[in-house]
Amino acid sequence: MTRFNLDPTNLPMLDSSQAARLDAMTDAELTAQAADDPDNPPLTDDELARIASARRVQAVRAQTGLSQQRFAETYRINLARLRDLEQGRSRADSALLAYLTVIEGEPEAVLRALG
Template sequence: MRANKETTIAIPADPNDPEDFDVTEAALERGLMGRRVRKLRNRLGMTQKEFANVFGIPANSIRQYEIGRYMPPPAVRAYLKVIEAEPEMVRRVMAG
């Protein structure tokens, strides 16, 4: 039986730091995905709003993904991979 990613601790809180907290596997995955989205956007030299306008992903969603609050749904994750691989081709398709 597989443990639940929302409850399985990936990084335990530091017991000597009262402000620290446990990080679950799911939170770690969201954080890593957020970093990936932010790095892609920065590589393209775009603000969140520019990235949203060019690639058709709501700016609020970009913000939420980047801070790790939400994991993009599978279709958006696939689309982000296409943008990573061929940003200019996607830009042309979206502009046309």
């Protein structure tokens, strides 16, 4: 396996024959080839759930405009746990998802309740 750092200012490009080959493939053929690629296995249900959870946590925090540290302090969420959630290393449980829903809908009420 070869590792390299991708330079965002100099992205790799498809040559015309590669682009033509991809353009000629149907969605079903592209999906089948992607599924057969050993270097790019499909995401598991757990991985998809962790991604969805991460996006939810990030979206609620972004709505508040707070940094991770300030959000964690303000809403009394462990900072390491928040980072794990936002980076998809773990999933939010139903209680945390409910708490995020309340933060999203009634942030002032949460702040009053937390005193």
